[in-house]
Amino acid sequence: MIIRCPYCGPRDVIEFTYQGDATRRRPDPASSDQDAWNSYIYDRTNPGGSHREFWLHGGGCRQHLVITRDMTTHAISSVAFARSIVAGESS
Amino acid sequence: MAEPRSPLGKAFVAGDHGNHAAGIGVTLRERKNLSIIQITAWADSIPAVLTAIGSATGLVLQNKPGLGRVAGEKSVFGFAPGRYFVVSATPDLETRLRSAISAELGTMVDLTHGRTVIRIGGPRSEWVISKLFAIDFSEHAFPVAYGRATLHHDIHTNIQRIDDETFDLYVFRTFARSFWLTLGHAAEEVGYRVE
Ligand SMILES: [Zn+2]
Numbered sequence: 001m002i003i004r005c006p007y008c009g010p011r012d013v014i015e016f017t018y019q020g021d022a023t024r025r026r027p028d029p030a031s032s033d034q035d036a037w038n039s040y041i042y043d044r045t046n047p048g049g050s051h052r053e054f055w056l057h058g059g060g061c062r063q064h065l066v067i068t069r070d071m072t073t074h075a076i077s078s079v080a081f082a083r084s085i086v087a088g089e090s091s
Numbered sequence: 092m093a094e095p096r097s098p099l100g101k102a103f104v105a106g107d108h109g110n111h112a113a114g115i116g117v118t119l120r121e122r123k124n125l126s127i128i129q130i131t132a133w134a135d136s137i138p139a140v141l142t143a144i145g146s147a148t149g150l151v152l153q154n155k156p157g158l159g160r161v162a163g164e165k166s167v168f169g170f171a172p173g174r175y176f177v178v179s180a181t182p183d184l185e186t187r188l189r190s191a192i193s194a195e196l197g198t199m200v201d202l203t204h205g206r207t208v209i210r211i212g213g214p215r216s217e218w219v220i221s222k223l224f225a226i227d228f229s230e231h232a233f234p235v236a237y238g239r240a241t242l243h244h245d246i247h248t249n250i251q252r253i254d255d256e257t258f259d260l261y262v263f264r265t266f267a268r269s270f271w272l273t274l275g276h277a278a279e280e281v282g283y284r285v286e
Contacts, residue, residue: 007156007172008240009232012225015242059242061171081172083134 001074003067006081008060015059021045022052022066022082048072054082097121098207098267102275105286109279116215116281119274122208122259125164126184132173132197143191144177148184159236161253168238168251173197176238176249176261178208206249207267209274212257215281220258222277224248230255243270 001013021044027036048071055065064082069075097103099121107115132140137154145151150160150167152175159168164180177188185201192199211220217228223243227233230252239250249261262270275283 009156010227011241014225014245059245059247060240061174062240063172 001076003055003057003065003076004079005057005060005063005065006079007063008057011057011060015057016065017056017058019054019056019064022054046071050077095124097123098264099271100268102268102271103285107282107284108275109282111282111284114282115213115284117211117213117219117278118284118286119271119278120210120286122210125178125180125203125208126182127202127206127208127261128177128185128188129200129202130175130177130188130192130197131200132175133195134173136196137173140173140175140192140197143196144175144188147187147191148177148179150177157237157239159238159251161236161251166236166251166253166259168236168249170238170240170249176202176251205264206261207264209260209262209267209271210253210257211260211274211278212253213283214256215278216256216258219274219278219281219283220250220260223273224250228252228258243273246270 002010003013003016004010024040027033027040050068051071052066052068055067057063057065066080066082066085067076068078130140130144141152141154144167148165148167150162150165152158152160152167157169159166166178167175169175188199221228224241226239226241233252235252235254237252241248241250246266251259253259
């Protein structure tokens with residue numbers, strides 16, 4: 001699998017580390033809703049198709065990325081810096 | 092001043108090696124007595140840091156992924172957003188950069204004693220280093236003076252292209268001897284010269 005890093009260009013997957021589901025939303029830290037916290041920590045939808053996920057390019061520019069990947073075919077439809085998504089520069 | 096010792100030690104053997112009967116495919120040497128400074132700009136101060144690097148070194152860069160410049164012994168290149176290697180044989184490089192880059196612009200780390208720089212040149216250099224690094228070394232994908240951060244066998248390396256057939260490899264100093272031996276094995280089939 002090749003991931004096209006927005007800084008480094010196309011790189012082998014061996015340079016990257018998977019860092020989990022990027023669709024999760026952390027509950028309000030003040031919340032004591034046990035079900036919400038349980039769901040945040042343990043529940044994953046594991047879809048057969050498109051999925052948003054965090055990856056770290058530890059073997060290159062060391063940036064955190066948000067990648068949209070098809071879980072069945074591994075086809076990658078988008079890659080962006082996680083920090084630009086947090087800052088609202090792209091989606 | 093004391094002469095710094097090379098970490099390559101007895102693994103550095105000047106002369107021709109491997110299958111050199113048909114010619115020398117690559118030449119290997121260690122670049123010595125360099126100052127190697129890593130600079131990281133805060134996210135909103137990248138243009139200001141590039142201006143400061145330009146004023147301290149005379150090497151002006153635009154903010155573009157991997158972009159670098161080489162002028163004789165001096166070089167600079169980007170390898171991550173806002174991160175640069177600045178390299179020079181000038182002993183006061185760090186002092187100059189420190190006066191140009193304040194804590195409001197970014198941070199500096201002196202890697203001089205942490206890295207060894209190996210220069211590989213010659214007509215087969217792309218071929219030889221392609222055995223170690225899974226990146227495209229062709230000149231259209233990796234132009235002259237550009238930098239890269241990548242891995243060999245899961246170990247980090249920074250690479251700058253110096254000209255069409257020459258590359259500088261920045262490897263961890265404590266791993267340099269092992270890397271040098273690996274590089275020599277990779278170069279045996281094309282014949283290599285150590286100088
Ligand atoms: Zn990268």
